[in-house]
Amino acid sequence: MSKFDLFLQQIFNGLVLGSIYALVALGYTMVYGILQLINFAHGEVVMVGALVSLWVSLKLIASGVPGPLVFVLGLTAAVPACMLLGFLIERIAYRPLRRAPRLAPLITAIGVSIVLQALAMMLWGKQYKSVPQLIPAIPLHVGGATISTLQLFIIAVSCVLMAGLLVLINKTPLGRAMRATAQDPTVAGLMGVDINRVISITFIIGSALAAVAGVLVSQNYGIAHYYMGFLLGLKAFTAAVLGGIGNLTGAMLGGVLLGLIESLGAGYIGDLSGGFFGSHYKDVFAFLVLILVLVLRPSGLLGERVGGRA
């Protein structure tokens, strides 16, 4: 593989990874935009999405249903399950603390995250589970690099969902109410907006995207386990901060950028360090980015100054 092909290959991998990060980052950023709360349990919703869809898929495959249909049915089970989960997380862990100091919901968020991991471990076991490939991964050659039909599918699904979300937020009365609530909840209430309903809807939409991300990421790597949401959640949170937390376009941009940084970083760290560090250090990059953003530009690439609110 030539140097350019290698570069192109890392770009492809980065785009796939980045579109998944972006989907998850949107959930963090939407909730932060309205409640100024980091929903640290969001990564666990991704995990639940992956495992629910896997559970349904395994049952269906056993009865001989074809792959792509299994994928659709798995998704059809995972998305509503995660929407309900997101709704319940807000009602149980965050709403009672709406007027509490900001640290309190942050602590319950971590609590919810631990509870969900434990529940998933009890339900589905501790071991890594292999995920059957449901979307065909036919390799397509672009120069010397390869991108599979599965990877293209992941990018396409993410793009469609993100475009849909932008239309919903920017063009519909519900989206307008969500933006108004994010800017001034009291005045939004004076317009007749039921703030609690808008907050629930925000969690539900974010969780639906998380469910899709969970299904896609488990298809991409072919594995799922109860702990998969932790690191993915942290990275997606980093992506949201990188783009400017609270900003939707920022979360998308941050996700794709982080995917590219991680992929290129993992690809070249060996050469750059003279073989001292290997590609298994790839997880370092996300947190390097997080630290750099927090030090150099805490408001993120597209964010406004949030210092006063944070």
Place this chain on the structure above:
Amino acid sequence: MSALLEVQGLRVAYGGINAVKGIDLHVAAGELIALIGANGAGKTSALKAIAGVLAPAAGRIIYGGQDVTRQPSFRLVQQGLALVPEGRGIFPQLTVEENLQMGAYCRPNDASVHSDLEHVYGLFQRLFERRSQKAGTLSGGEQQMLAIGRALMSRPRLLLLDEPSMGLAPMMVQKIFETVVQVARDGVTTLLVEQNALLALQVSQRAYVLEGGVITLQGQASDLLKDSKVRQAYLGE
């Protein structure tokens, strides 16, 4: 005529302070009523309690014949009670037109919303010119126009206005007050809270004077304008 709004023994505590210490007032359908008083007299707290933004500590609020005490603001808007908050409360990142559309949030999105939009643009030509601008880029006076226009988009039966003249240049204050009078003449019952007592008394029919959380004077606006205590305390004589 029966009262559209009746407030009985309203007490409001705000940040540990008793801001409103038991007031009674009423507004009949079609009236333009002023509630005047110095800064910190409890005017805004009273208005917020009526609009459902603050929960009252005691008392009853009867609107349209129904007890609406402690109803959240979003329910009251659906029943035609609109508050233009102190400091205007526009949504800075939404465009002017989106702000106006937010005003019609609780109405079905039909042709009447569009014609009301035209009506507001007719009242405030400036808003029409700036309809696709972010509302945060408007001047203070334009933001006040927007806040009033937005409240009108809900087709209110009762309009509560909190200090519409605050921080505005005299020319702009005049324009805003002309519109308030116009809106009231079009049949919208209005409760106007103002520090600018002279203007408020000139446009209103009746008025209440609030001092230290209690109503100390009330009556016909024309009588209060002549009252020596009012002239001394609020009209700078």
